[in-house]
Amino acid sequence: MPERPTGTVTFLFTDVEGSTSLLDEVGPATYASELARAYVYADRFDDAVALLTSVGARALYVQTAIARYKMWHGETYKITADVPADLPPGMSEYMRIAKQLHETRQITPAQREGALSGMEQTHPRLRTARSQFVCEYLLFCGEPDLALDAIKVGVDAGLLDHQWMQHCPLLAPLRSRPEFQPLAAIVATRSQAVLDAVLAAET
Secondary structure (H helix, E strand, C coil): CCCCCCCCHHHHHHHCCCHHHHHHHHCHHHHHHHHHHHHHHCCCHHHHHHHHHHCCCCHHHHHHHHHHHHHCCCCCCCCCCCCCCCCCHHHHHHHHHHHHHHHHCCCCHHHHHHHHHCCCCCCHHHHHHHHHHHHHHHHHCCCHHHHHHHHHHHHHCCCCCHHHHHHCHHHHHHHCCCCHHHHHHHHHHHHHHHHHHHHHHHC
16 A cells, blocks of 8 residues: 555645535534544644533533543543433433443443444444444453454445554554454555545645
8 A cells, every 4th residue: 555644634634625614514523523533643632632622512522522532541531411401312322321331441231232233323424433432332341352343334334444443542452353454454445545535636
């Protein structure tokens, strides 16, 4: 595979045509969440937390993002924010499970089943995102086999998050497994195609 350009995700965001309209489309909270993840990959956790708390998003979303990045390093975190009453029923239950899991690092059989069934989304993008979260939760609770199954669901749905596959600390136990390698290769090929398209549009 060709060598990837170096630099920070911040520069990529500011250079990509349409990034401002993307911010308007997804909203500052989602945009900040993705940029915060880039900070975490670069070991700038304090910057990630500062960014997440500056966007004025719901406290639950900010705390959940912070909890996620602490989870990446094996740390529990107590989410004190309440689950908003206006969330869809399925999302409300999902967030309650996430709150408990982040604090206790434990998951009940019923919650495990609920998390796995929660990946059965009709929209591919939502299915890939949910598979990533479920994978992380399962690894956090010491269930790598089921976590690998979750990655397979995401890849089948079109996962192209190469950075996550290669750099999320929770995935470290999976990267040496032979089942992981072809999945990582598929994601790498997809992400390279996206990057090539972006760079081609700039020339």
